[in-house]
Amino acid sequence: MSEEILKELEKGKWPSYVTEIRKAGYEGLLKVYGKALEDKMTHFIHGGMVGVKGYDAGVIGRMTDMPDVMKTSHLLRVIPPAGWFYTTEALRKICDIWDKYGSGVINFHGATANLQLVGIETEKIEDCFNELVKLGWDLGGSGPDFRTPAACLGPAYCEFAMIDTLDIYHEIVMSYIEDIHLPMHPYKFKVKISGCPNDCVAGAARADLAIIGTWRDNIKIDQEKLKEYPEEVIKMAVERCPTQCMKYENGKLEINDEECNKCMYCINLMPKALRVGDDRGATILIGARARGRIGSFLGWVLIPFMKLEKPYKELKDLMKKLLDWWDEVGNPKERIGETIYRIGMGKFLRDVGIEPVPQMIYRPRANPFWYYWPGEVE
Amino acid sequence: MSEEILKELEKGKWPSYVTEIRKAGYEGLLKVYGKALEDKMTHFIHGGMVGVKGYDAGVIGRMTDMPDVMKTSHLLRVIPPAGWFYTTEALRKICDIWDKYGSGVINFHGATANLQLVGIETEKIEDCFNELVKLGWDLGGSGPDFRTPAACLGPAYCEFAMIDTLDIYHEIVMSYIEDIHLPMHPYKFKVKISGCPNDCVAGAARADLAIIGTWRDNIKIDQEKLKEYPEEVIKMAVERCPTQCMKYENGKLEINDEECNKCMYCINLMPKALRVGDDRGATILIGARARGRIGSFLGWVLIPFMKLEKPYKELKDLMKKLLDWWDEVGNPKERIGETIYRIGMGKFLRDVGIEPVPQMIYRPRANPFWYYWPGEVE
Amino acid sequence: MVEETPWGLRNVGVPHYEQFLHPVIKKNYGKWAYHEHVKPGVIKHVAESGDVLYTIRVGLPKYVSTQTVRELCDIADKYSQGYIKFTSRHSATFFATDEETVDKIIQEVESKGFPVGGTDHSLKSIINCVGWTHCHTAATDSPSIAKALYEALYDYFKSYDKLPERLKIAVSGCLNMCGATHASDIAIIGVHRKAPRVIDEDVKAFCSVPALVKICPKYAIRPKKGDPRSVEIDEEKCMYCGICYGECPGLPIHDPKNDGVSIWVGGKVPSTKKGPMNSRLVIPYLPNNPPHWPEVVDAVKKIVDFYVKYAEPDERLGETIERIGWEKFFKLTGIPFTDKHIDDYVFSYMEFRKGVTFKHT
Amino acid sequence: MVEETPWGLRNVGVPHYEQFLHPVIKKNYGKWAYHEHVKPGVIKHVAESGDVLYTIRVGLPKYVSTQTVRELCDIADKYSQGYIKFTSRHSATFFATDEETVDKIIQEVESKGFPVGGTDHSLKSIINCVGWTHCHTAATDSPSIAKALYEALYDYFKSYDKLPERLKIAVSGCLNMCGATHASDIAIIGVHRKAPRVIDEDVKAFCSVPALVKICPKYAIRPKKGDPRSVEIDEEKCMYCGICYGECPGLPIHDPKNDGVSIWVGGKVPSTKKGPMNSRLVIPYLPNNPPHWPEVVDAVKKIVDFYVKYAEPDERLGETIERIGWEKFFKLTGIPFTDKHIDDYVFSYMEFRKGVTFKHT
Ligand code: SRM
Ligand code: SRM
Ligand code: SRM
Ligand code: SRM
Ligand code: SF4
Ligand code: SF4
Ligand code: SF4
Ligand code: SF4
Ligand code: SF4
Ligand code: SF4
Ligand code: SF4
Ligand code: SF4
Numbered sequence A, B: 001m002s003e004e005i006l007k008e009l010e011k012g013k014w015p016s017y018v019t020e021i022r023k024a025g026y027e028g029l030l031k032v033y034g035k036a037l038e039d040k041m042t043h044f045i046h047g048g049m050v051g052v053k054g055y056d057a058g059v060i061g062r063m064t065d066m067p068d069v070m071k072t073s074h075l076l077r078v079i080p081p082a083g084w085f086y087t088t089e090a091l092r093k094i095c096d097i098w099d100k101y102g103s104g105v106i107n108f109h110g111a112t113a114n115l116q117l118v119g120i121e122t123e124k125i126e127d128c129f130n131e132l133v134k135l136g137w138d139l140g141g142s143g144p145d146f147r148t149p150a151a152c153l154g155p156a157y158c159e160f161a162m163i164d165t166l167d168i169y170h171e172i173v174m175s176y177i178e179d180i181h182l183p184m185h186p187y188k189f190k191v192k193i194s195g196c197p198n199d200c201v202a203g204a205a206r207a208d209l210a211i212i213g214t215w216r217d218n219i220k221i222d223q224e225k226l227k228e229y230p231e232e233v234i235k236m237a238v239e240r241c242p243t244q245c246m247k248y249e250n251g252k253l254e255i256n257d258e259e260c261n262k263c264m265y266c267i268n269l270m271p272k273a274l275r276v277g278d279d280r281g282a283t284i285l286i287g288a289r290a291r292g293r294i295g296s297f298l299g300w301v302l303i304p305f306m307k308l309e310k311p312y313k314e315l316k317d318l319m320k321k322l323l324d325w326w327d328e329v330g331n332p333k334e335r336i337g338e339t340i341y342r343i344g345m346g347k348f349l350r351d352v353g354i355e356p357v358p359q360m361i362y363r364p365r366a367n368p369f370w371y372y373w374p375g376e377v378e
Numbered sequence C, D: 001m002v003e004e005t006p007w008g009l010r011n012v013g014v015p016h017y018e019q020f021l022h023p024v025i026k027k028n029y030g031k032w033a034y035h036e037h038v039k040p041g042v043i044k045h046v047a048e049s050g051d052v053l054y055t056i057r058v059g060l061p062k063y064v065s066t067q068t069v070r071e072l073c074d075i076a077d078k079y080s081q082g083y084i085k086f087t088s089r090h091s092a093t094f095f096a097t098d099e100e101t102v103d104k105i106i107q108e109v110e111s112k113g114f115p116v117g118g119t120d121h122s123l124k125s126i127i128n129c130v131g132w133t134h135c136h137t138a139a140t141d142s143p144s145i146a147k148a149l150y151e152a153l154y155d156y157f158k159s160y161d162k163l164p165e166r167l168k169i170a171v172s173g174c175l176n177m178c179g180a181t182h183a184s185d186i187a188i189i190g191v192h193r194k195a196p197r198v199i200d201e202d203v204k205a206f207c208s209v210p211a212l213v214k215i216c217p218k219y220a221i222r223p224k225k226g227d228p229r230s231v232e233i234d235e236e237k238c239m240y241c242g243i244c245y246g247e248c249p250g251l252p253i254h255d256p257k258n259d260g261v262s263i264w265v266g267g268k269v270p271s272t273k274k275g276p277m278n279s280r281l282v283i284p285y286l287p288n289n290p291p292h293w294p295e296v297v298d299a300v301k302k303i304v305d306f307y308v309k310y311a312e313p314d315e316r317l318g319e320t321i322e323r324i325g326w327e328k329f330f331k332l333t334g335i336p337f338t339d340k341h342i343d344d345y346v347f348s349y350m351e352f353r354k355g356v357t358f359k360h361t
Helices: A002-008 A017-024 A027-039 A088-101 A122-134 A165-175 A177-181 A231-240 A265-269 A313-329 A336-343 A345-352 B002-008 B017-024 B027-039 B088-101 B122-134 B165-175 B177-181 B231-240 B265-269 B313-329 B336-343 B345-352 C023-028 C066-079 C099-111 C142-158 C200-206 C209-215 C243-247 C294-310 C317-324 C326-333 D023-028 D066-079 D099-111 D142-158 D200-206 D209-215 D243-247 D294-310 D317-324 D326-333
Strands: A074-078 A085-087 A105-108 A115-120 A191-194 A209-215 A246-249 A252-255 A280-286 A289-292 A295-297 A300-306 B044-046 B062-064 B074-078 B085-087 B105-108 B115-120 B191-194 B209-215 B246-249 B252-255 B280-286 B289-292 B295-297 B300-306 C003-005 C008-010 C032-039 C042-047 C052-058 C083-086 C092-096 C169-172 C186-191 C221-224 C227-233 C260-265 C280-287 D003-005 D008-010 D032-039 D042-047 D052-058 D083-086 D092-096 D169-172 D186-191 D221-224 D227-233 D260-265 D280-287
Touching (some): A017 A105, A074 A122, A085 A088, A088 A122, A088 D066, A088 D083, A115 A122, A165 A177, A165 A191, A209 A313, A231 A246, A231 A265, A280 A336, A295 A336, A300 A313, A313 A336, A336 A345, B017 B105, B044 B062, B074 B122, B088 B122, B088 C066, B105 C066, B122 C008, B165 B191, B209 B313, B280 B336, B295 B336, B313 B345, C023 C052, C052 C099, C066 C083, C066 C099, C142 C169, C142 C186, C186 C294, C200 C227, C209 C221, C209 C227, C209 C243, C260 C294, C260 C317, D066 D092, D186 D294, D200 D227, D209 D221, D209 D227, D209 D243, D294 D317, D294 D326, D317 D326
Parallel strands (some): B191 B209, C169 C186, D169 D186
Antiparallel strands (some): A074 A115, A105 A115, A209 A280, A246 A252, B105 B115, B209 B280, B289 B295, C052 C092, C260 C280, D032 D042, D186 D260
């Protein structure tokens, strides 16, 4: 019966993950999963503590409640290269190692960022890792640690990229590599880096700290190339521009850049004719969490504009300040956004020494429930 | 010195309340108030329990911390006629009584609704009231009771009125008159009645229960009268209509009433040409409070549409249900909106037996933190 | 229901409204066709029957003496058939059925010192609570602030086309907000800035400790250690709302050195366009400076100037600010932005700016 | 920093990205001029130098075997100079520098069973977590739901002009939302609907009672009366989030009879136009019905049909719904509205409709 259900999942036009598990020959997983489909209930259970020596993170321990079929199926989170760019050579070598020690099943990639090698027995983890690490591959984050960041392809081939996402990713991984392996924060801390407001790694929704490229000066308009776009596309941009700061008259497009809020929409519509400005940097958002204790948080503005040039000192100083503050005041299982929410954004800014600016909020408070700090009143 | 400050307040173009206090000859108040201006601090203090026999509300007791100058200055809240319409005859009689027993100072009217007679000594209250009540005037609400409602002029001379605000006001006062005099709810309960979405008694912001006239069918357009309005006014309506459901072409205005959300804006702009529809009733909002325990609440939709015809049975049933529920579950000093917020809107609707409809919310929940009730799951 | 009690009549309710309605109103009740703005303070209502009713709006001071009431009644007797109405913003309304009478009413009312105005695109009557004239919890004096603002903005009340739309200002002496402030175009609200003092004897004599512990929204009040019939206040938690003093005379919160005024803008009540909006903090503190309140008057004038300059036709102040963005509002007015402006209470998260779009002012 | 420890190399970090970049990318790094959508799954990037790079987007299954990886590598070796990229939605990207090669890649990749598509106005790769294939907290099975939806919406992945804008679907097996669901156009999320059971011995053996008491967001867990080393759960307070089970194997929450699937719509991440939006609840519960998930597929198809029918060009699903109003969305789709849809948690007040404007559907 469970085999029949599995077979159903191998039909159809979209490539089947069940077929892939079968191709890898990971029979144990097929059985446990097939039973789950039959029972309408998972047969995996908590995994206990597993890992490699010297690290407290990077391996997700997993056991089943069907020990006769398969007792354990741990998974390794491997830090991928910036922007998930690989050579086939590198991939083949990873496959070789994974065939040797593990199930042959890979998750390309996990939703946080990691390359995930799914299904390995406890005693093989250490050796498997030691082969990987010799090739330069390391384990990613898990538990209450600094998680593997994510970066969009950015300058690799996107004309919108206003920061060097790949380089920033690389720098962050290298600087925080110990933190990635040592869970010691109140909870997980995820960083995502997007080259522009399109936010192709979804930092605004899924990163405790999102670094998103933006610009401060004028959008560049090429009136000639504009003509390559149909009138209705140009008009749509003008009509939909959220700040209503565009004008299209007599075949000429004008933008009142003072009013533009850099939403990127018009540029997306007509990338040949419109280009982001030259005064480039990033907006930094804080606090996103998918399903928090009091509901989902989307990231909000912490730093409206930061220049981001190697060696990214300002960014690193900021991250240090944030983590130090959070380590001190955060509660267990509380993401940094929730800590800020609990303590109060104003007090948080005071504590970490960031100047409050109106860009941080949609609008000022409607309630009179604020605080005066020592020294502010007689 | 304090007299000099007072004199400053009698200068200028706008009529002076200080001059009025002086005209009334209320010397005690001038002195206590003058001292307050000088000291930059009030000299009034809590007033203790004062009132008329048989009522526990309607009189605000007030004492000063300058007993040598003036010990007490209580005030009477008198229920005004619907829409604050008076005859001079009625007003003159009130003045006579107030000159006889009180200070001669009147507040036309308090921000809730009442006619307020300001400044009377404890021992004169009973007699003063007894003369008022013989003329048909009664005391209004104070404390945790059903407060004096408020109603806009509505059908008296406003073409927008879709419900009979004055009559509803009158009916509510007469039905709840005992409740007005007997504080026994968790906290105050304010009702305001506006004839249309313009909400001229500000129920959406300041009433626990706001009854606001509206319509469900089409806006009536008189294309002839439309011509009396300048083109730019018509175009402004079309452009600013929040649902973008108007079209103006070839001198003709069209409204897609399916999409219209009855905001009233276009009708306000061109009352000669546009008229509200015929299928009239009220939207009922719940929960406003100026400065609540967790911030200001504006009223939200409880009943999207209710026909309101004499004797207003549906409305009265609703009010009874609401007050019964709140009396049972409300905490002291918690307004009904806060009780609903605390208990949860869904559970509240279940408890009082009102059907949930999407009109009650801007958008559905973003968090998965809901409840299943007994009987809903296996 | 009406009762005859040993002490006299009780629960009579309210006299029926019909007797107070002008004959033209009674005749055309519920049957009005349209209205027009004739001149500042005057609206012409036309009934389906063709009947016409002019309403004349008159500004009043916070308090009116019986003597003044009688004078106003004299005018109403002379021109309005003895009928008069007061409004939800505490103006008075006179009635006329022809334009000539309108002008006579205006002349006579104004000769007594009462301005006619406040209709259409004007400054409306400033709602204000009693403040230091009568209230024990006042942190500032609403009536004298309202008076100072009326003087500064008088022309806007008397005209009906100098503002982009109506301008509603309201003043509350404390956070209870009796002055209908929280959804006003401009709101002035008295603020305390230090925790209440505790007068042990008064707390013990007049107040319930459990009630106080429950009443504080910030849970800053606890039974006093070693003396549990009084209380102590955690000054780090208290945000000076004064609710506890409202309940208990033993917790005075007044402080002439630190009390003052805050300014809020951008609220509106009607459901028109984007619907009701709360007023938002723009100036957390200005000193109490009666009788002329120069700091408050300056700030309000600056905001009104901004409004006149940047609003599009028919835009309420809050709509203008929402259109151009609060970051621009702070830039254009030069009002400093501080940590006080950033909400830090229950709904704060909703006010944080999600995503990366804003103006780099 | 890299360490040579007694157990081997540690903290090496990650190989430098440069070595993984295609030569055209390396040459034109940061100097791209514009891009164009050539056909479904293919984007042409033009550099300032005039160089051209075509990217070909390929849909992958949730898991890939090493054997398949090698096959894909073969193709990349043949046509993409040995370079390959994976995307943030877990698609694969092949590179070409001329259109002919593009077509060859498409043909070869598709012949292996991997679809090319998911660019421009298309269905993007469906992010989905591991669900019952690997996770202990799953209330539903994300991979098979994703598969069923891919089958039903296959053409939308393979085309780039049949949808008004992009369509992002994501599936999470439980409320932890690992599947990147909470800001998706359509999100499918597994739900439990009953409080966890308490297995006293396991709680005592594996779990910290104080930690559990603190971890429950609804404060529904307390030390068990009379047996304080275990816990008891207040079923009236519990809202089935499963956080406690994530911490403690002694509190299993799975329940094949009541577990199932919820559907949420209208989220988006980018700051474009009105900015990021959360997905909102539209269907609180559908039964778990693998392998073909007919109820889920029907519901999603109904929503997609609504989108295709009512969206204006270039509108994301959530933008369409916000424009026409949620009350109309429920009416037009016929999806029942219930008390579950009304937020009743911390930010609920912000979601209540203020004022009287809405559509009388
Ligand atoms: C593998 C992955 C899903 C996938 O198939 O892609 C995953 C799988 C698990 N997640 Fe996750 N999460 C994964 C990305 C996410 C994301 C998405 C993201 O990072 O952008 C989220 C939501 C975003 C966020 O952080 O808010 C996410 C929110 C969680 C949570 C809830 C955290 C919270 O703050 O509320 C938990 C529970 C916890 O950690 O307390 C969790 C826990 C888990 C565990 C470890 C289950 C557990 O409680 O022990 C899952 C392991 C399953 C298994 O055995 O394979 N996972 N998890 C993703 C990680 C791969 C990687 O590292 O690259
Ligand atoms: C007279 C009036 C101000 C005025 O000059 O117009 C007034 C005056 C007082 N109000 Fe008020 N309130 C007045 C309308 C309001 C309004 C406006 C409204 O009703 O539309 C509000 C805000 C709206 C609301 O209800 O949310 C208002 C919110 C308060 C509060 C805060 C209530 C709350 O829920 O947060 C208090 C304190 C309390 O009652 O606990 C309060 C308390 C008071 C007290 C009784 C002071 C006290 O704590 O004992 C004031 C008496 C002052 C005096 O001695 O003269 N008053 N009060 C208004 C009542 C006149 C009338 O009945 O017509
Ligand atoms: C008299 C009064 C109601 C009453 O029974 O007391 C009133 C009466 C009218 N209001 Fe009002 N409004 C009155 C307070 C209000 C309030 C309450 C307030 O200010 O506290 C509001 C909502 C608050 C706000 O605006 O934030 C209010 C929002 C409106 C609106 C909507 C304005 C908007 O911004 O969309 C209109 C429509 C318009 O003028 O275009 C309106 C229009 C009208 C008209 C002109 C409609 C008509 O067809 O005649 C009424 C004129 C009557 C007249 O001849 O005097 N009335 N009006 C109130 C006069 C107050 C005053 O002395 O200034
Ligand atoms: C490859 C990828 C980034 C990566 O490094 O992995 C990517 C790359 C590009 N994105 Fe994206 N986006 C990618 C995920 C995303 C995400 C994240 C997600 O889906 O989880 C988002 C935000 C989520 C969302 O939309 O809700 C995202 C929002 C955008 C947008 C803004 C769309 C909008 O609604 O406003 C654009 C602009 C556009 O297409 O007009 C965009 C445009 C682009 C362009 C076409 C821009 C350009 O100049 O080339 C990039 C095409 C590269 C190519 O040739 O393949 N990309 N893009 C991701 C492909 C995922 C996939 O396999 O389908
Ligand atoms: S986030 Fe911007 S820069 Fe990065 S890939 Fe997407 S569109 Fe390009
Ligand atoms: S980037 Fe956005 S806000 Fe700026 S002009 Fe373009 S569409 Fe308008
Ligand atoms: S609320 Fe409407 S009906 Fe009542 S007076 Fe105002 S505009 Fe007229
Ligand atoms: S009432 Fe409002 S929504 Fe309806 S047509 Fe007029 S302006 Fe538009
Ligand atoms: S707002 Fe404050 S000061 Fe003014 S009357 Fe109300 S309680 Fe008194
Ligand atoms: S002033 Fe307000 S916050 Fe402070 S102790 Fe009193 S009730 Fe609590
Ligand atoms: S969403 Fe839930 S079921 Fe899916 S991987 Fe994450 S924890 Fe497991
Ligand atoms: S499932 Fe969630 S709400 Fe219920 S007891 Fe566990 S942690 Fe608390």
